[in-house]
């Protein structure tokens with residue numbers, strides 16, 4: 219009985235040592251394998267520009283958003299290709315790509331539009347639909363939604379927040 223117990227302890231101790239011994243090596247391996255940038259995982263500028271273009275083609279004529287007279291007026295005044303250019307550069311830059319966003323800040327650009335939380339949610343729904351249509355994987359979708367979400371406080375009008 220004592221003999222069997224000793225063997226059991228020996229096996230347990232060996233297993234623990236193996237696990238503990240291998241852990242630092244595993245951690246080093248994991249640190250070595252750097253995750254590619256979101257920009258690269260999305261496939262670079264070509265697919266990003268297509269997704270942004272489709273997104274704006276969904277968002278610009280959306281009746282729910284254009285029921286807001288300030289949004290509707292700005293849509294009629296600001297050319298969609300201009301927005302596509304700026305949003306593509308923005309997404310390219312923030313995902314780790316080689317672009318430089320040259321447009322204005324999000325607060326300044328959207329302040330006069332009185333964007334509500336409901337309108338924000340509608341835009342997110344349209345964005346998710348476009349990402350799904352292009353089969354953007356779950357992880358990359360999560361990261362893109364987090365990027366969009368980080369601009370919410372600047373874009374939704376303070377009184378509507």
Ligand code: HEM
Pocket residue numbers: 283289292293296301304305308320321322323327328331333337338341366369373
């Ligand atoms: C409900 C949400 C949104 C609506 C209704 C909306 C609407 C608009 C409109 C109407 C303009 C033109 C404004 C003007 O010049 O008078 C604009 C500009 C712009 N928006 Fe949005 N937007 C929304 C969210 C976003 C988000 C989430 C982003 C990116 C993270 C974004 C990026 C831009 C950029 C880059 C411009 C152009 C900036 C410039 O002219 O320098 N927008 N947006």
